[in-house]
Amino acid sequence: MQGxxxxxxxxxxxxxxxxxxxxxxxxxxxxxxxxxxxxxxNTKLIAVHADPITGAVSNIGKLAVNIACNDIAVRGA
Incomplete structure (x- = not known):
């Protein structure tokens, strides 16, 4: 559970x-x-995401997008 x-x-x-x-x-x-x-x-929802990315040094952009998309997807958005 580093970071x-x-x-x-x-x-x-x-x-x-x-x-x-x-x-x-x-x-x-x-x-x-x-x-x-x-x-x-009244009829619109938004999914928002916040998650610090710690310990990553390479592919940080790709990692940030993948983590954000995954976190939002598991909420059903």
Whole structure:
């Protein structure tokens, strides 16, 4: 798990401080799930992704695209 926080640390320092819930966030990110689905209009949704890429030095562009596409695809977008 190089470059990633352990789930215990995420729970202790991050997740317990996230208290604001926006009703437009239909599916929020969680540990191991780096994409969210957000309602932007009555009939439109957007999939957003955030994931730090650590430890990669070669093919970083290709890796960034592949990871982003994978994270969004597993959300069904």
């Amino acid at each position: 990633k926080l352990h789930p215990r640390l995420l729970a202790k320092y991050i997740f317990k401080r996230v208290g604001f819930r926006d009703p437009d966030v239909l599916i929020g990110p969680s540990y191991g799930e780096d994409a969210a689905i957000i309602k932007v209009e």
